[in-house]
Each structure stands twice: as C-alpha cells, then as structure tokens.
Amino acid sequence: MSALFPVYPRLDLELASGHGAYVKTTSGRTILDLYGGHAVTPLGHGHRELADALNAAYRTLDFYSNSLHMPIQEQAAEAVLEGQSHLSRVHFVNSGTEANESALHLARRVTGRTTVVSLSNGFHGRTLASLSATGIQGYRDRLSVPVPESWSRRIDFGSPDLSAIDETVAAVILESVPSLGGVFMPPKGWYREIAKRCEKVGALLIVDEVQGGVGRLGTWFGHELLGVQPDIVTLAKSLGSGFPVGAMVTTEALAQAVGFGELGTTFGGGPMACTMVAKTAQIIRRDGLMERNVELFERIRKGLSGLEGVTVRGAGALIGVETPMPAGELRAALLERDILIGVSGHGHTARLLPPYILTDEQIDHFVQVAGEVLDA
Numbered sequence: 001m002s003a004l005f006p007v008y009p010r011l012d013l014e015l016a017s018g019h020g021a022y023v024k025t026t027s028g029r030t031i032l033d034l035y036g037g038h039a040v041t042p043l044g045h046g047h048r049e050l051a052d053a054l055n056a057a058y059r060t061l062d063f064y065s066n067s068l069h070m071p072i073q074e075q076a077a078e079a080v081l082e083g084q085s086h087l088s089r090v091h092f093v094n095s096g097t098e099a100n101e102s103a104l105h106l107a108r109r110v111t112g113r114t115t116v117v118s119l120s121n122g123f124h125g126r127t128l129a130s131l132s133a134t135g136i137q138g139y140r141d142r143l144s145v146p147v148p149e150s151w152s153r154r155i156d157f158g159s160p161d162l163s164a165i166d167e168t169v170a171a172v173i174l175e176s177v178p179s180l181g182g183v184f185m186p187p188k189g190w191y192r193e194i195a196k197r198c199e200k201v202g203a204l205l206i207v208d209e210v211q212g213g214v215g216r217l218g219t220w221f222g223h224e225l226l227g228v229q230p231d232i233v234t235l236a237k238s239l240g241s242g243f244p245v246g247a248m249v250t251t252e253a254l255a256q257a258v259g260f261g262e263l264g265t266t267f268g269g270g271p272m273a274c275t276m277v278a279k280t281a282q283i284i285r286r287d288g289l290m291e292r293n294v295e296l297f298e299r300i301r302k303g304l305s306g307l308e309g310v311t312v313r314g315a316g317a318l319i320g321v322e323t324p325m326p327a328g329e330l331r332a333a334l335l336e337r338d339i340l341i342g343v344s345g346h347g348h349t350a351r352l353l354p355p356y357i358l359t360d361e362q363i364d365h366f367v368q369v370a371g372e373v374l375d376a
C-alpha cells in the first residue's frame with residue numbers, strides 16, 4: 001500500500017534516474033523520454049552545467065524570501081526579459097497555476113472587472129481562479145465550490161464570434177498553443193482579432209505560456225510566433241529545468257498599478273530557482289536550441305507524413321500527433337518499445353514534449369518505431 005495521496009493515474013513505470021533524453025527504470029530499462037519530464041526538462045535530464053550551478057547556488061545562499069534584495073533575482077528576471085521592450089517586469093512564483101492566479105488577480109484589480117474569457121479547449125491549472133478559467137469541461141467539473149457565473153465565460157476555439165469579450169471583461173486568457181486540449185494551432189490571425197477586441201473593450205490579454213514559453217515553440221515567448229502583444233504572459237514548466245518556478249511577466253504600466261502586498265509568496269524567486277532560470281535561459285540561447293526546435297518539429301512532421309491517417313500539429317517541441325489509434329493505445333505500444341510519450345484531452349492525439357536537445361538519431365528512432373506500431 002502506498003503512503004501517497006491517490007490522485008494521479010500513474011503509468012506502471014518506476015524511475016530510478018534520468019540522463020539527457022533518457023530515463024532509467026528501477027528494473028534497468030532505458031526509455032527515450034519524449035514527454036520531457038511533463039514538458040519540464042528543456043535541456044534533458046541531469047544536465048551537467050545546471051547541476052553544477054544548482055549545487056553552487058545552494059552553497060552560496062540556500063534561501064531567502066522576498067523580504068530583501070538578491071542580485072540573482074534581478075539576473076533571472078533580465079534573462080526572462082532579454083530582447084523584450086513591451087514586457088519589462090517579472091513576478092516569480094512556484095508553479096503554472098500560481099502564475100495564472102497572479103495574472104488573473106492583477107487583471108481583475110487593475111480593470112475593476114470580474115469576468116474572464118477563456119477558450120473552450122484551454123487549460124490553466126487547478127487552483128480556484130485558474131480552474132474556473134479552464135475551458136475543458138472535464139477539468140472545470142472538478143471545481144470544489146460552484147463559482148459565480150460572472151467569473152468566467154468561454155468562446156469556442158476558432159469561432160469568429162467574439163461578442164463574449166465586452167466591456168464587463170477583465171481579461172481574456174489563452175494558451176499560446178492549447179496543449180492539453182489537443183495541440184490545435186489557432187487559425188491564422190484569430191489571436192490578433194482577439195487582441196484587437198480586447199483593446200477595444202479595455203480588457204487585458206493574458207497569454208498562458210506555461211507550456212509554450214521558454215523557447216519551446218521555437219521563439220522565446222510563444223506569442224511571438226502568433227503575432228500578438230499580450231499585457232501579461234505566464235511561464236512555468238521549462239523555466240527552471242525541473243526546479244519548481246513560475247513567473248508572471250507584464251508591462252511597466254501594469255506593474256505600477258498594484259501596491260505592496262497585492263501579490264506575494266514565500267518561496268517565489270528563491271536563489272536556487274532563480275539560478276536555474278538564468279542558467280536555463282543562457283544555455284537555450286547559447287546553444288541555439290530555439291532554432292533547433294524548429295528543425296526538430298520539421299523532422300518529426302516529415303518523418304510521420306507518409307503514415308496513413310496521421311496528422312502532426314503544433315510547433316517546435318510542442319507536438320500533437322493525431323492517429324487512427326487512440327492516443328492511450330499508441331502510448332502503451334510505444335512504451336513497450338521503450339519510448340515514452342504523452343496523451344491529451346483529444347482522444348486520438350498524442351503529445352510529444354521532448355527536450356530541446358533531442359538528436360536526429362533519436363528523432364529518427366521514434367519515427368521508425370511509431371511507423372511500425374501505426375502500420376501494424
């Protein structure tokens with residue numbers, strides 16, 4: 001009997017270690033990790049430079065809270081903002097849902113409005129404000145208390161009808177690419193229409209890049225790919241290469257609109273987390289891994305393109321593979337062959353969220369094995 005709380009439907013795999021794009025089980029199997037530690041390990045597992053940096057950070061200053069100044073926090077924030085002009089302020093938190101809670105709180109405080117509009121296939125986390133803005137019904141049904149109707153409104157993904165975004169709306173929140181919802185790319189120009197509508201009615205635009213940010217889509221921020229200029233961006237997952245850290249990134253004007261004590265957390269922006277943020281960003285840029293993600297996507301797309309009934313969607317290292325086989329079956333068949341992938345909320349769409357360091361040989365191995373499984 002496990003002593004752990006039973007809320008996760010776990011795969012029958014017990015992990016002992018991870019190295020690069022592979023994980024090892026306690027029974028000695030070596031598995032190619034195309035689920036990337038749940039979209040959290042952009043540089044693969046056990047990256048030497050990150051290990052050294054984290055070790056040094058702990059020895060230098062293990063922890064202090066936001067009750068004083070620490071240069072590493074400024075360095076991490078500058079690394080997040082490098083090359084940006086519109087976005088200029090970072091608030092560090094501990095997870096994706098907390099970044100979204102902060103963003104939604106900020107939007108509601110600043111506009112004085114309550115309603116948040118989200119997309120029907122969006123996922124934003126499991127705490128109250130994030131979950132109430134989550135579009136996927138199965139998740140919203142798990143709200144612990146009924147939330148007032150005025151809290152949230154949804155628009156169907158891709159719908160030209162944007163009338164739900166009116167003068168009562170504090171913010172629209174959307175993922176750069178809805179991932180759990182099945183990795184559907186927004187129709188060309190649609191996000192721009194939403195942004196225009198937000199501007200017209202005085203609502204803020206929040207882009208949730210908890211999965212799509214930190215270079216995953218081939219651009220540092222996912223929204224760069226989609227041609228919109230959000231008021232707030234949220235990050236987590238890859239941001240700390242496995243060290244729990246999230247961030248709310250916003251404009252100078254919005255940062256100036258809140259007062260001391262409006263947002264806060266003990267652990268957010270601790271020195272170890274910030275070290276991992278700064279180092280992860282530095283390595284991604286130094287090693288050209290955003291450009292590599294563009295190639296990675298193309299190689300997988302081309303590799304699978306000859307397979308009957310298979311569609312590849314997404315961008316960079318956020319890849320949806322729709323197949324005639326249910327995604328759960330495909331995942332099980334690949335796992336038997338020592339490849340780990342993810343599923344999604346769309347029954348026939350599997351998700352690949354690989355580390356950005358995946359080699360051509362590893363990609364080709366996946367393509368070959370997936371071909372054998374899907375052609376069988």
Ligand SMILES: Cc1ncc(COP(=O)(O)O)c(C=O)c1O
Pocket residue numbers: 095096097098100123124125126175179180208209210211236237
């Ligand atoms: C797009 C998106 N937003 C928010 C979250 C919530 O992040 P966390 O699990 O770190 O709270 C997730 C997690 O999968 C996500 O994919």
